[in-house]
Amino acid sequence: MDLSRRTILAAAGAAPAVGGMALAADARADDEAYWARVATLFDPPPPGVIQLENGYFGAMARSTRAAFERNILRVNRETSIYARDAYVADLEAVRARCAKLLQVDAEEIAFTRGGTESMVTLIGGYNRLKPGDAVLYADLDYDSMKTSMAALERVRGVRVVRIDLPEPASRQNLIDAYERALSANPDVRLMLLTHLSNRTGLVPPVKEIVALAKARGVDVLLDSGHALGQTEFTLRDLGVEFAGLGLHKWIGAPVGVGVVYIRKDRIPDIDVSILEAPGNPRIDARVHTGTVNFAAMLTVPDAIAAHEAIGLAPKARRLRYLRDRWAEAIRGHPGVEVLTPPDPALHAGITSFRLTGRTSMDDNRALRARLFERYRIFTIERAGVAKGCCIRVSPSFVNTAAQMDALTAALRDLAKA
Structure with missing residues (x-):
């Protein structure tokens, strides 16, 4: 099935058709067919294999993979003839396409090799701190990110x-946790906030917490590595001025592409890279990655096109449905703890669990191995x-509803052990 640029860039208001299939903006989350x-x-x-560890990086659509392969062939054939000339203009077009996805200005974003590099650029470069x-x-x-924040004691x-966030969490107790921490520590000037936790899948009330912090x-x-492509938001609506994002998780770009966002009036508050000339006002000067994967960068518009053809809203609904299919079915079962609350505002597709009393890393490595060896369900342990x-x-x-049901049955079985 060919997901071509012509078919996915449909006229506004028209549902795209792909390989004879209409991609519906109002697709039901439970429509398995x-x-x-x-x-x-x-x-x-x-x-x-039931693959339930899609948070590491996301599979490219076939059309994205085909575009990536074409771009690899071109770069490999033309080498520096392309990289030192036409690539410069092509990258600006990619940047414009990515800025449109994020609903920000092109001069407010720069490409990185992933969300981690984006966040480390912000944490290490933030220059408004003083002893x-x-x-x-x-x-x-x-x-x-925690390691980078802790390093600021040494370097700044x-x-x-x-702080430890509450478990079980609620909208209000999350806000209260940050409010208490800021009240008890009025000298705090910089705060890391994760938009969607890679550990448990928790989505805190970002807009309210950002406003609370700004007032002080x-x-x-904001670490939005997992949120982009999995939840519906805009950085401007959240009131965010600094954010790190990834394109190879839930957007489906080739591995090795991320984005750092800095609101244009705040760019001077992040240091220029030591590999760049001092005083450069452009956001690009805050990141210096050396030679990049040209083909991966060129494939970003194809990944965005595939993502938008399927639709963020249908994807978000589907991810929540699949999450609820197992998490709410097992919630309350003796011996199983579901770590993300049922409130749909506080989660997307990711959710973690633990078996009661099995809290060590060794316990959870062994549990992950049992899930795969006995049930062929692939997950990952988190510390x-x-x-x-x-x-x-x-x-x-x-993924399918039947696969989530298989996970539920496996957990019921494992909880007996």
């Missing part, structure tokens, strides 16, 4: 405040949650 047809736009996972200030992060933040001379003179660095390690379940929108 429809989503089975969507699944044919992608290469299938290995036979006999005696404090910075804040939480247990559910990503490992590399600041105090580091770490605290800048927020760093205050109340103990867990297993993360991250379905793709092309």
